[in-house]
Amino acid sequence: MAMASNISKGRRKSPFLRALIKTGKTVVTISVTMLGLLFVTFFIGRVMPVDPVLSIVGERASKEIYDEAFRALGLDRPLIVQFFYYLRDVVQGDFGISLRTGFPVVNDIKRVFPATMELATLGTIMGVVIGVPLGVLAAVKRGTWIDQVARVVALIGYSMPVFWIGLIGLLIFYGMLGWIGGPGRLDIFYEDIIPPVTGMILIDSALAGDWTIFKNAFSHIVLPATLLGYYSLAYISRMTRSFMLEQLSSEYVTTARVKGMSETAVIWKHAFGNIKVQLVTVIALSYAGLLEGSVLTEIIFSWPGIGSYITTSLLSADMNAVMGGTVVVGLVFVLLNIFADLLYKFFDPRAK
Amino acid sequence: MSVTKPSSQGLRAWLLADTPTSRRHAKLSVVYQSWLSFKGNHMAMFGLGILLFLVVIAAAAPLLAPQDPFIQDLSERLLPPGSEGYILGSDSLGRDILSRLLYGSRITLYIVTLVAIIAPIAGLFVGTVAGYAGGWADVILMRITDIFLAFPRLVLALAFVAALGAGIENAVLAISLTAWPPYARIARAETLTIRGSDYINAVRLQGAGPLRIITKHIWPLCISSLVVRVTLDMAGIILAAAGLGFLGLGAQPPSPEWGAMISEGRKFILDHWWVATMPGLAIFTVSLAFNLLGDGLRDVLDPKEGKS
Numbered sequence: 127m128a129m130a131s132n133i134s135k136g137r138r139k140s141p142f143l144r145a146l147i148k149t150g151k152t153v154v155t156i157s158v159t160m161l162g163l164l165f166v167t168f169f170i171g172r173v174m175p176v177d178p179v180l181s182i183v184g185e186r187a188s189k190e191i192y193d194e195a196f197r198a199l200g201l202d203r204p205l206i207v208q209f210f211y212y213l214r215d216v217v218q219g220d221f222g223i224s225l226r227t228g229f230p231v232v233n234d235i236k237r238v239f240p241a242t243m244e245l246a247t248l249g250t251i252m253g254v255v256i257g258v259p260l261g262v263l264a265a266v267k268r269g270t271w272i273d274q275v276a277r278v279v280a281l282i283g284y285s286m287p288v289f290w291i292g293l294i295g296l297l298i299f300y301g302m303l304g305w306i307g308g309p310g311r312l313d314i315f316y317e318d319i320i321p322p323v324t325g326m327i328l329i330d331s332a333l334a335g336d337w338t339i340f341k342n343a344f345s346h347i348v349l350p351a352t353l354l355g356y357y358s359l360a361y362i363s364r365m366t367r368s369f370m371l372e373q374l375s376s377e378y379v380t381t382a383r384v385k386g387m388s389e390t391a392v393i394w395k396h397a398f399g400n401i402k403v404q405l406v407t408v409i410a411l412s413y414a415g416l417l418e419g420s421v422l423t424e425i426i427f428s429w430p431g432i433g434s435y436i437t438t439s440l441l442s443a444d445m446n447a448v449m450g451g452t453v454v455v456g457l458v459f460v461l462l463n464i465f466a467d468l469l470y471k472f473f474d475p476r477a478k
Numbered sequence: 479m480s481v482t483k484p485s486s487q488g489l490r491a492w493l494l495a496d497t498p499t500s501r502r503h504a505k506l507s508v509v510y511q512s513w514l515s516f517k518g519n520h521m522a523m524f525g526l527g528i529l530l531f532l533v534v535i536a537a538a539a540p541l542l543a544p545q546d547p548f549i550q551d552l553s554e555r556l557l558p559p560g561s562e563g564y565i566l567g568s569d570s571l572g573r574d575i576l577s578r579l580l581y582g583s584r585i586t587l588y589i590v591t592l593v594a595i596i597a598p599i600a601g602l603f604v605g606t607v608a609g610y611a612g613g614w615a616d617v618i619l620m621r622i623t624d625i626f627l628a629f630p631r632l633v634l635a636l637a638f639v640a641a642l643g644a645g646i647e648n649a650v651l652a653i654s655l656t657a658w659p660p661y662a663r664i665a666r667a668e669t670l671t672i673r674g675s676d677y678i679n680a681v682r683l684q685g686a687g688p689l690r691i692i693t694k695h696i697w698p699l700c701i702s703s704l705v706v707r708v709t710l711d712m713a714g715i716i717l718a719a720a721g722l723g724f725l726g727l728g729a730q731p732p733s734p735e736w737g738a739m740i741s742e743g744r745k746f747i748l749d750h751w752w753v754a755t756m757p758g759l760a761i762f763t764v765s766l767a768f769n770l771l772g773d774g775l776r777d778v779l780d781p782k783e784g785k786s
Contacts, residue, residue, distance in 0.1 A: 155624075162625035173641045278521075281773060285766035287717050289724050290740050290758030293747050301748045418630035422721050436633055437725065440640050448637060455630045463628075 152468075156460060163456045164216060168209050171445040221450030226442050231450035234435065239454070240325025241311060242424070242431030246416035248328075248351035253358025254409055260359070261366025265374060266393060276363060283360025288353055292426035295349050307346035309428035316342050350427045354420060358412045365408045366401070373397035403473045407466040414462035418455050512778050522774020528767035536583040543577035547734045556750045567752040569742060575756050578734035582757065585735045586764060589650055589719045590712055596654040597711075598704050601661020606692050606700065608662070609669025620666070623659045631656040632721060639727040646735075649728040653718050657711065661704055668700045709772035713765035720761050736761050 179195045187195075200208055215222065221231035264276035299306045307313060311327055316339050320330045328347065331340040373379060374397050382392050421433035428434070432451055439447035494511070498504035516522060535542060544563065551572035559567040559575075566575040608619035626634075638652035672678060673696075681695055722728035723737025731738065736757040743754030 158621055159624050159628050162621065163628055166625065166629070167637070170637045170641050277773070281766060281769045285713050285762055285769050287720055287740075287758055287761045287765070289721060290754065290761065293740070293744060293754055294758065297747050297751055419632065421630070421632045422724070425725070433633075437636060440636055452630065452633055452637065455633065456628045459630065460628045
């Protein structure tokens, strides 16, 4: 309300006020998106051909007990009222109890989310470390065989069915060569030794100074992270290439060259300096993509992350867990998108 | 004698003429020149070749398949590739993997075609209406688009299939539901740039209503950018369909869907690698072909490449 009166007061808005309005708009956008996300998830959860009452009271319960549970769950109310009750709970951070694990969904998510994050982070790091130089190289050597190889490498990354290549990878490197750990995050006898701090085993074991476990965890994560990393590499290298091409064909680059600047300086200082912001945006989006896209990878590698949590819950008709998981993933995705957007607006003068 | 009627030798010259003699001539010559520049892209041609091959295989599956893809023979189970009568080996129920792959190509083509029709049309509809109408309609439609964009795609598809029941048709619906938002965005962006142009105003002054303007004057101009995007998305659609099949939510067991075949082979991967490897190679080849084709098409149709 204070904001509204401020707007009407002066014609010339101060930059601060404008920023405030923009923030307000962003907040409204996020809220509306999240509300829609919740509604769609809720609706899917209710349409599911599963009777939540039956799964609680069991099939042999009498009619009275069934009806009581039915009312206790609020299922006798209209759908829209049920939605508002669900909304109220969610806003308070309550996604209900998972029928499969018996724990509150929030606790489950807190437990599984770091595993996904660990995987996605490592994958993104790999994608950036290899993808960015590859993209720059492809742009600089445009049209040569290097460019073609970079293109094929990326296209193969896009085309790979990750669940299949994961299986083949396990077959070769785990089954035949024994170079890496198998499915799961750790060998079974190392589990539950390290006290969880961040929930990411690599970090936790390093903090505890237990390098045996660190090594073991690394041997387990290296293959799934590489696969995700390859996918992210494909995307990042293609985007880097097209950003760089745009810069390299612009006049200031020609000017710099004419002035006798070395090629390295032109490429890395001038051209690359100008694509940094765009690049960070792409990396944030690719990170978000890995967080949500690791479902199949997690299933192949029995990785106890949010993707396999949602899927196994779905297959056992545990709707509270599915809805909670989906909302959390959606939220992270939206936030990362907005972060990328803001970053762009903030650091890139052209966007203003 | 006549200038407009090309002889068979003069066809090429006619198509490459600098000054078109009719609208049809102009159109054809643009298509031909795009084709020429597309033909120069070897990798795209390679992709196109694979896809044509796939279509032929799918059409002629009953003729090509050495065996019935559904007939089980437990005495011949898990034979390695190269065994007599089983070029690519047999699966855990003694079915010929090659025959199943051939028949499976039909399912893959079926799913991809349906999604590639449904999703862009839905997106085109939403995008052009939002872009042309503007105002509240725009805000509401684009918010809905954003909501669907915010969903984890595979999870949304999973949830929909779980709600609707597993099966190919539901998998198609679920994938379409997750695939339409980018098309809506593209169509809206195109509409916004077209909407204010002079020729649209001219058409409007001649008395054309919004429906006519959208269907006759805006949709045709959105097509090329949508086609590029669809071709680039095809691989993703194939992978999503195979993923659903792999999770047991797509085509159901006896059907030789490639993803489902991988999932069957998963149990035997350590001792009998070929059962899961062959269908995976098939998926990979087809999706690579689509990516090669899409990449080439983008170079031809969209000069400012790489801005998806």
